[in-house]
Amino acid sequence: MTPSRRELLPVLLPLGIGIVLSLAGDLTLYAVLPAYAGQHAFSLAAVGLLLSANRLVRLVSNPLVGMLLTGARRRGFVLAGFGLGALATLLYVLASGTGLFLAGRLLWGISWSLINIGAYCMLLDAAEEQDRGWASGVIQSSIFIGMTINPLLGAVLSDRFGFTIALAVCAAIQAAGFLLALFTLPETRPDFPKLRLSLKEATRGARSGWKERLSALRTLANPQNAAANYVYFAASFIGDGILLSTLSLYLQNHYGDALTFGGRLNSWVVPVASAGGALLALRAVIAALTAPIAGAISDRANLNADERLHAQRRxxxxxxxxxxxxxxxxxxxxMRTPLALLAGVALAASGSAIVVTVTPPLARDINPGHDSGAFLGLLATSSDLGM
Incomplete structure (x- = not known):
């Protein structure tokens, strides 16, 4: 690890660990809520609404958070995201009906906007051009690790202690992530004033901040911005909207009730549900391994390169x-063979990880001189549209 990357660890470690822990409640719901819906008298339609509500609210909260982060200190946004995320999971524990549960889901959507966009703003603040891709890969790996660990943890806790206690444990896990960030995460924009001491100074600061935000919005018409958002949308649509959502159904339609690996003498039969779960876990693991490597490759291309070539290399x-x-x-x-299926999932996971890792640093490269908040908010919205 280079000295410049070691200098990023005080920012990346609290962010990465906090992100893994923050996903505990949300991913536990995806894993077990359909099985425990009867405990809360939720209909199938209500389960679908609850699991999608957080993404729907992010279509509004993502661009808003991105705009507010433009020209603003970052740490408070991220801490608010971690804290509100723990509160959202606590609302699931306290909920006896759809209303409070839905409020928790909406609160989690806002929380993830604060965490996701705030974390990327912080890493782009802290990292130089030659390290931004690698740093983005570390954050993406944290997300993929959370996607691998938390559903399994939530399912085991639910089976062992029950749905409500499992969510209470998840809320405590998320609170631990908040406390870790509270005591260890530094501010990456200390140059921005923390407090306006007078009405005149506050008015001047507000005008300056909104001028920066409006200037950032005008640059979004750049064709490269449109292309970056499109590929980010496409990666989410393929990786989450198609592969993640339909893989088990595809396996059942094309392979029947089980997949058979090996030959006639040494065959290994795997039930289709288990195969689907294993492939999705494999997808997350491959993506987690690919992300920092892909980011580092894009950074290596930037070494000693003219500034105008940075975006081209990305x-x-x-x-x-x-x-x-x-x-x-x-x-x-x-290719309807299990080995071809494995290779396909591995390639698709790698491709998606490369795109979602390198695009945020690209947004910084193609918008020089502007804060990253507005652009990252739009990228996050494009991603949610694809899911």
Whole structure:
């Protein structure tokens, strides 16, 4: 690890660990809420609404948080996200009906906007051009690790202690992430005034902040911004909207009740539900391993390069991610052998990880001289539209 990357660890470690812990409640719900819906008298339609409400509210909260972060200190936003996320999970514990549970889901959506966009703003503040891709990969790996660990943890806790106690444990886990960030996460924009001491100074600061935000909005018409948002949307649509949501159904339609690995003499039969879960876990693990490598490759291309070439180098890396993703999907749908399926899932996971890792640093490269908040808020919205 280079000295410049070691200097980023005081920012990346609290963010990464906090992100893993913050996902405990949300991903536990995805894993077990359908099975425990009867305990709260939730209909199937209500379960669908509850599990999607957090993403719907983020279509509004993402751009708003991005705009508010433009020209603002970051740490308070991220801490608020971690704290409100723990509160959202606590609302699930206290809920006896749909209303309070829905409030928790909406609060979690806002919390994730604060965490996700705030974390990326912090890493782009702290990292230089030659480290931004790697730092983005560390954050993405944290998300993928959380996606791997938390559903399993939530399912085990629910089976052992019950749904409500499992969520209470998840709330405590998230509170631990908040406390870790509270005591260890530094501010990456200390140059921005913390407190306006007079009405005149506050008015001047507000005008300056909104001028920066409006200037950032005008640059969103840049064709490269539109292209970056499109590939970010496409990566989420393929990775989460299609692969994550339909893989088990695809396996059942094309392989029946079980997949058979090996030959006639040494065959291994795996039930389709288990195979689907294992493939999704494999997808998350591969993506977690790929993300920092892809980011580092895009950074290596930037060493000693003219500033005008930074975005071009990022685009080259993203192009390879698109190629891997398309190749993976082709393997999945056209080759009906288990080994081809494994290869397809691995390629698709790698491709998606490359795109979502390199695009945020690209947003910084193609918008020089502007704060990252507005652009990252729009990227997060594009991602949620694809899910």
């Amino acid at each position: 685009w080259q890396t993203i192009t390879w991610g698109i190629i891997f993703g398309v190749a993976g999907l082709i393997l999945i749908v056209s």
